Amino acid sequence: MAKITIMGNMATALGAKLSRPDVVPAYPITPSTLFPEKISEYIADGEMDAEMIRVESEHSAMSACIGASACGARVCTASASQGIALMSEMMFIAAGMRLPIVMAVGNRALAAPINIWCDHQDTISQRDTGWLQFYAERNQEGLDLMIIAFKVCEDKRVLLPGMVGIDAFVLTHTTEAVDVPEQELVDEFLPKYKLELSLDPNKPMTFGSFGTPEFYQEFKYTQVKAIEKSSDVIDEVFAEFKKKFGREYRKIMPYKCEDADVIILTMGSMSGTARAAVNKMREEGKKVGCCKLTVYRPFPGKELMDLTKNARVIAVLDRDISPGFGGALYGEVSAQFVNEPKHPLITDYIIGLGGRDVLIENFEEIYDKSMDAVKKGRVEKPVEWINMNQEVL
């Protein structure tokens, strides 16, 4: 393996290239633009044998992905923010038609006000489309998760699309050292793909046709069963990836959680800063740990419960907001525990929206607030906003 220094967008583009897609329809958008640029460069330089389709919008990009994928091609694309919002209609269709398309995302806030920086609103808002969702902490994970996503999504027990999120700028435009797997090993790990049922003029078939009330619910049920099944497939693929490439992935990666009073739950690039904050607080004698959620869909609720059930507080960090409720992750973590007779207190912290930096001192504040709930025995304010600029409020 060769270790090189590259930006996050190049890491996901390399992950895509190593996965040998047949078709890449894409429409550029900040901060993901480098992805289609690199793919077209690879194709022009003869390093990649794929068809790049330049389209007039993200809606068309996803439409082209669906058509190509239904013909049995291995397909990937990239987008972000407003682009994903525009794709949304077709994303439901990709999942309903059970097409294993893989998308690299540069996680970016949604307008208005217009903002090109990092948060997770774009993909969290698409959580009900039926796509698998992976989130990377660093560029290496961005590359690896692209390859992993293809293998999971194309598994016969799954056959669903999936997306890999890398945080806008914090990863997309940050250069880091990345181990690039050898093509031969990736080919062994991810062999040529064959969709058993695909569009073929010699054997006509319809995809995504009318689903009347007699059948629609059963269609949805089998689709949901497939994403539930993907949970075990992800574990298998993670294990195989570790064996082949030496790097370990888990749906939730715990850090110093065994004896922790407070467990901080994070997604994406802030997970590294969380570990640094945990190390600092541990030196001060605070019993705190953190968990990094790499797989958001399917939601790894059981694993989360096993890792956090002995904590006194789970501090959920949401880089997203469901207006009128709170953070999306908070709702899901809470639902997981609600039928348990005894469970930790659960608090929600809205943080880092629109590219606001997530700092070590923010984690310290979150720990203090969470311990305050422990002392009081109850959570007075379940959803709190962290690091607010009070001057403009």
Next chain:
Amino acid sequence: MEEELYEVRFHGRGGQGAVTAATILADAAFREGKDVQAFPIFGVERRGAPVAAFMRMDAKPIDIKTQIYEPDSIVVLDSTLLEVVDVAKGLKENGKIIINSSKNASEFDFGKAKVYTIDATAIAVKHGLGTKTNPIVNTAILGAYSKAVGNVSIEAIEEAINEKAPRKKEENKKAAREAYEKIRGG
């Protein structure tokens, strides 16, 4: 120093190559076994406007993903920025400032910070990097960084230039080496 986290901030103007400088320095440090990050100030860059870029290196794997607020050293690619930007903002006590200037280092006063100067513009022009009105000084200034700070070797910087410079690799390496030899101050 080599065992600890080390952070650098670059000041330049859009189009001068501050981001590339940070990227090349990170690649050089990586070649010497360090974990590294290089990133632009997150935002929209315009040609000529003040920009900043950052480099973080550590012998241990780097977990932290925040921006850099208290750099160990600062590199200024364009001395006209000294009048419009507080380039020394957040610099650690006894930190180092490397300025592209034909003046002597003693003509600058940044309190306890150690100041170094190098006429990177003259060196860039001499080696045909950019144009006379828009010289590309980022590789020359990295040679100066190597001598002034001493935690990334000039050889590693030359290798990184070879890898990352889009064109004129030899001229860029020569510019870095010349700046390494000519830097003043400290």
